[in-house]
Amino acid sequence: MIKTILLDAVAAGGKELQRFFNGQFKITNKEGINNPVTEADHASEKAIIDIIQSHFPDHFILSEETGEIVTNSEYKWIIDPIDGTINFANGIPICCVSIGVEKNGQMILGAVYNPNLNELFVAEKGKGATLNDKPIHVGNKTKVIESCLVTGFPYTYLDEPNGPLQVFEKLIRKGVPVRRLGSAAIDLCWVAAGRFDGFYEHKLAAWDSAAGFLMVQEAGGRVTDFKGNPYSPYQPHLLATNGLIHDELLDIISNGKSL
Numbered sequence: 001m002i003k004t005i006l007l008d009a010v011a012a013g014g015k016e017l018q019r020f021f022n023g024q025f026k027i028t029n030k031e032g033i034n035n036p037v038t039e040a041d042h043a044s045e046k047a048i049i050d051i052i053q054s055h056f057p058d059h060f061i062l063s064e065e066t067g068e069i070v071t072n073s074e075y076k077w078i079i080d081p082i083d084g085t086i087n088f089a090n091g092i093p094i095c096c097v098s099i100g101v102e103k104n105g106q107m108i109l110g111a112v113y114n115p116n117l118n119e120l121f122v123a124e125k126g127k128g129a130t131l132n133d134k135p136i137h138v139g140n141k142t143k144v145i146e147s148c149l150v151t152g153f154p155y156t157y158l159d160e161p162n163g164p165l166q167v168f169e170k171l172i173r174k175g176v177p178v179r180r181l182g183s184a185a186i187d188l189c190w191v192a193a194g195r196f197d198g199f200y201e202h203k204l205a206a207w208d209s210a211a212g213f214l215m216v217q218e219a220g221g222r223v224t225d226f227k228g229n230p231y232s233p234y235q236p237h238l239l240a241t242n243g244l245i246h247d248e249l250l251d252i253i254s255n256g257k258s259l
Helices: 002-020 039-055 085-089 164-173 184-192 206-218 248-256
Strands: 027-029 037-038 060-063 067-069 075-083 096-103 104-115 119-124 128-131 149-151 196-201 223-224 238-241
Touching: 002 039, 002 075, 002 119, 027 164, 037 039, 037 085, 037 206, 039 060, 039 067, 039 075, 039 096, 060 206, 075 085, 075 184, 075 206, 096 184, 096 206, 096 223, 104 184, 104 206, 119 184, 119 206, 128 206, 149 164, 149 184, 164 248, 184 206, 184 238, 196 248, 206 223, 206 238, 223 248
Parallel strands: 060 075, 149 196
Antiparallel strands: 027 037, 060 067, 075 096, 096 104, 104 119, 119 128, 196 238, 223 238
8 A cells, every 4th residue: 555655656746847847937945055946846745745645644754845744653754856956957857756665764665756767766675676667686796996886966065084076086087987967866776777886975865865775775785874884864974886896885985995
């Protein structure tokens, strides 16, 4: 039942994303630099929450624009109504709806839908991950130098050693291809599908990664924080890989190791 409602909700959000894409819509700015929210974000979020609450009015909801709708339920829905808003606002089709479902603090379901590319990724804990109903699996590269990676950059840089620019420079100076798509949820799904071998980012919110990190795990990959601990979407650091390059990339990101 919950999986069915998850799929209905992500489809409803995707319909709103597609309705507004490349059209006219209002844009406002939240706190910080380059942090827009569009009319489509709100429309997608409303469509998603309406479906969830019509079936599960007692469930906890955490959504990027609305924030927390707190209840005592063992279930929590973590929603990004449009991940990749800057892409969306500029007509770049790398944007998506992302929804994760937790039960008692454990992610059990995730769905990421990009209607522009007609790609629906779904993961269910213990049952694998799929793209448009076909099973997906992470890639098989064994060395970082041979890998294709993806990352994202925060718009405000944390004053920390071995930060985003330093890690990026270290990799690209050795010839490692590192892409930047602008949607963490899609980045994670593309790791799960074997298109990328690894994804790292220094500053993410729970709604950015909740569905995608489960996707990578269920596709046979590994996801941790920058200390190698089991990943929690409630802290900012994420490293997701095919598992085979994980320890090496972790050393480069966290310990300053050279390639």
